[in-house]
Amino acid sequence: MSSLLLKNVLHEGRKTCILIADGRFKDLNAPQDCPADRVYEADGLAILPAMYNTHTHAAMTLLRGYADDMALNKWLQEYIWPYEDKLTAEDIRRGSEIAIREMLAGGTVFFSDMYFEIEGTMKEVEKYGMRAAIGITMLDGHSLSQQEHKLDTLKHWKDPSGGLLTLTIDPHAIYTAGPETFRKCARLCKETGYMLHTHLSETREEVENCIKAHGTTPVRYLNELGVLGPHVIAAHCVHVDKEEWKILADNGVTVSHCPASNMKLGSGRFPYELAIESGCRITIGTDGASSNNNLDLRESVKLATLLAKVNGDPELLPAELALRWATRNGAEAFGIDAGEVKEGMLADAILLRMSPERMQPCHNLVSNFIYSADSSCIKVTICNGKIVYESDFSMIFAGN
Amino acid sequence: MSSLLLKNVLHEGRKTCILIADGRFKDLNAPQDCPADRVYEADGLAILPAMYNTHTHAAMTLLRGYADDMALNKWLQEYIWPYEDKLTAEDIRRGSEIAIREMLAGGTVFFSDMYFEIEGTMKEVEKYGMRAAIGITMLDGHSLSQQEHKLDTLKHWKDPSGGLLTLTIDPHAIYTAGPETFRKCARLCKETGYMLHTHLSETREEVENCIKAHGTTPVRYLNELGVLGPHVIAAHCVHVDKEEWKILADNGVTVSHCPASNMKLGSGRFPYELAIESGCRITIGTDGASSNNNLDLRESVKLATLLAKVNGDPELLPAELALRWATRNGAEAFGIDAGEVKEGMLADAILLRMSPERMQPCHNLVSNFIYSADSSCIKVTICNGKIVYESDFSMIFAGN
Numbered sequence A, B: 001m002s003s004l005l006l007k008n009v010l011h012e013g014r015k016t017c018i019l020i021a022d023g024r025f026k027d028l029n030a031p032q033d034c035p036a037d038r039v040y041e042a043d044g045l046a047i048l049p050a051m052y053n054t055h056t057h058a059a060m061t062l063l064r065g066y067a068d069d070m071a072l073n074k075w076l077q078e079y080i081w082p083y084e085d086k087l088t089a090e091d092i093r094r095g096s097e098i099a100i101r102e103m104l105a106g107g108t109v110f111f112s113d114m115y116f117e118i119e120g121t122m123k124e125v126e127k128y129g130m131r132a133a134i135g136i137t138m139l140d141g142h143s144l145s146q147q148e149h150k151l152d153t154l155k156h157w158k159d160p161s162g163g164l165l166t167l168t169i170d171p172h173a174i175y176t177a178g179p180e181t182f183r184k185c186a187r188l189c190k191e192t193g194y195m196l197h198t199h200l201s202e203t204r205e206e207v208e209n210c211i212k213a214h215g216t217t218p219v220r221y222l223n224e225l226g227v228l229g230p231h232v233i234a235a236h237c238v239h240v241d242k243e244e245w246k247i248l249a250d251n252g253v254t255v256s257h258c259p260a261s262n263m264k265l266g267s268g269r270f271p272y273e274l275a276i277e278s279g280c281r282i283t284i285g286t287d288g289a290s291s292n293n294n295l296d297l298r299e300s301v302k303l304a305t306l307l308a309k310v311n312g313d314p315e316l317l318p319a320e321l322a323l324r325w326a327t328r329n330g331a332e333a334f335g336i337d338a339g340e341v342k343e344g345m346l347a348d349a350i351l352l353r354m355s356p357e358r359m360q361p362c363h364n365l366v367s368n369f370i371y372s373a374d375s376s377c378i379k380v381t382i383c384n385g386k387i388v389y390e391s392d393f394s395m396i397f398a399g400n
Helices: A059-063 A070-084 A090-107 A119-127 A144-156 A179-192 A204-214 A218-224 A242-251 A260-266 A272-278 A297-309 A319-326 A328-333 A363-372 B060-063 B072-085 B089-105 B118-128 B142-157 B181-192 B206-215 B218-224 B240-250 B259-262 B272-278 B297-309 B319-326 B330-335 B365-372
Strands: A003-011 A014-021 A022-026 A040-041 A046-050 A049-056 A110-113 A131-138 A165-171 A195-200 A233-238 A252-255 A281-286 A350-354 A380-384 A386-397 B003-011 B012-021 B024-027 B038-041 B044-048 B051-056 B110-116 B131-138 B165-171 B195-200 B234-237 B254-257 B280-283 B349-353 B377-381 B386-397
Touching: A046 A363, A049 A252, A049 A297, A059 A070, A059 A110, A059 B038, A090 A119, A090 A380, A090 A386, A110 A119, A110 A165, A110 A195, A110 A380, A110 B089, A110 B240, A119 A165, A131 A144, A131 A179, A131 A195, A144 A165, A144 A179, A165 A179, A165 A260, A165 B003, A165 B072, A179 A195, A195 A218, A204 A218, A218 A242, A260 A297, A260 B297, A272 A297, A272 A380, A281 A297, A281 A328, A297 A319, A297 A363, A297 B259, A297 B297, A319 A328, A319 A363, A319 B386, A386 B089, B024 B386, B044 B365, B051 B234, B051 B254, B051 B280, B051 B297, B051 B330, B060 B072, B060 B110, B089 B110, B089 B118, B089 B377, B089 B386, B110 B165, B110 B195, B110 B297, B110 B377, B118 B131, B118 B165, B131 B142, B131 B181, B131 B195, B142 B165, B142 B181, B165 B181, B181 B195, B181 B377, B195 B218, B206 B218, B218 B240, B240 B272, B259 B297, B272 B297, B280 B297, B280 B319, B280 B330, B297 B319, B297 B365, B319 B330, B319 B365
Parallel strands: A003 A040, A003 A046, A049 A110, A110 A131, A131 A165, A165 A195, A195 A233, A233 A252, A252 A281, B003 B038, B003 B044, B051 B110, B110 B131, B131 B165, B165 B195, B195 B234, B234 B254, B254 B280
Antiparallel strands: A003 A014, A014 A022, A046 A350, A350 A380, A380 A386, A386 B386, B003 B012, B012 B024, B044 B349, B349 B377, B377 B386
């Protein structure tokens, strides 16, 4: 593999040269004339870790803005599902490509995906050189032969990307996959080492229906099924009580918090106080573009920090912690040795323009990135030691 | 004045040519070869109205990221006020320039400002060709001679910009300006025709203290003082009950809703249901960069739509209505004959790139702008018929 020297980049408040080799941060204080296969002049740019989007449905970029501002059932039944029924494998490949490009331009180098017809999505991930965990979605509505076909995919699959790509096993949710499906998926995770990715406790209705059907709440229900463990990534977890947070934490479950989606669909405010107190590993997801409507993880991080504070506690979820949810926590959950700009770690990073007015002045880089930046500030995205995205941005003011 | 032809621009779903002359939209269906002083090739760009930021403290860009994630009193007393004490007139000019450039790059062509040492701010507004209403801040803490000096400014001031600039009279808030100051300001507004701009019912504490001091709530208190009327712009209005909303609406008061600030400082959720039901004119503000931390009005509009919905009503505050708050409502409040792309109206507009992935596909332009765009999508900002900002943005993906 090749080496990359980031020359004169701002790191923790001072200019330095950073050498990346074999996909990892090799030297954060390399000499100016350090030999490298590629030298990138990063004067005026600051480095931060890249981000990890732990819950999305990439191909749903195709439905961006197709149905907004409506009640959940109408939205799903009259708009989303009929539209999705018509999608071909080629549509899904194209929708995934839009998502991948959008994510890279927003500083995201990994996504955990749950959708269908995954071959095209995987091809695009490989093409663009990003990381992903692509879910094999399991629904009881699917026929037995479809399910068997999916599980075959899983058993015969080999990563063609050299470690950037993996699969997950995705029983969709407790209201679309029964106890047998969940148990089967959990068994398969143990056999294969893949993660189990599901929606959990997203809406009040889900909780109420679970109590009616199973006599208990969703987290307790999955715990009783023996499904929970460090291999589980649970998206949403909006309606989770204190004892349930302890169950999630004790089992080492990772939660993907999706603030934009929870707000836009009216699902409710994530219980930040309980979640943080529990010690559970929390990460951030954008969810699909039909309920967000972008895949901009930085925007979702800002949303999380603000929604945490709104009820009266401005100290809750400071920017540093929220960025950690979107960086190191996301990487760690999926066993990726990345998420920090640190010698020895895999080199996933972004280089930020310091010149746009929204980045000025710079009292605090993390604060400026989380609270003030947008994608116009992202000059470069680096994944696995390689520059996978680069932008040019210039502004002209008539009055200047 | 000069004329401008926007050639092949997308407007309401179809390509057209738009002629702007004498600062106004002259013809939304002009011929391709329509003569104009300047022809702008807008192929691949879509037009929307520009935005009006009805509450900010522009120069506070200087404090961006200086103090985050802390309780209000600590924030103000240990960080913001000591920092502000050291600001010179030149600092404020420079901070205002950063703000003006940031706002233009984000598609905002007007701001209603409340700060000090306003001469530098006004100079920058004029230089960049944007609109503003610059407040003369009145605090009881200021000496009588300072107050008299400020009022002199007001009486002798003449707009040097040809209609882009105006003043407002800004008693800071009911907890920093007493009843006499408010009455004096209201009288001056009647004499001069200027608007009165104040903070109102921002925090629960303000309401409680008002009840203690004056035996009633802030809106009722100002109503009893005879201060309310169509010349009043009241920022925040987070803690306002149903009857108070009726008082605001009946008096023709304009409210500036500042979602980012209210969330970040933990002030509380704006009562969207009551505000909308009351028929009161609602507009959007970013507030200052120390409590947001950017001046991106589109982001604030998205925040408003999401915060409206989070508690369970995804139909509340649809994108179209929220955009109207940030466009026509803001302009109308300040007597600016703009805020829509419509023949005869003042030509304030933005041209949006349709090519970035976050704008694709385009089922609904307003939805894409409010829910998915960011400033990287803004190619051009037009104020009063002139191009005041233009950007170039290009993306390269290694995998493509």
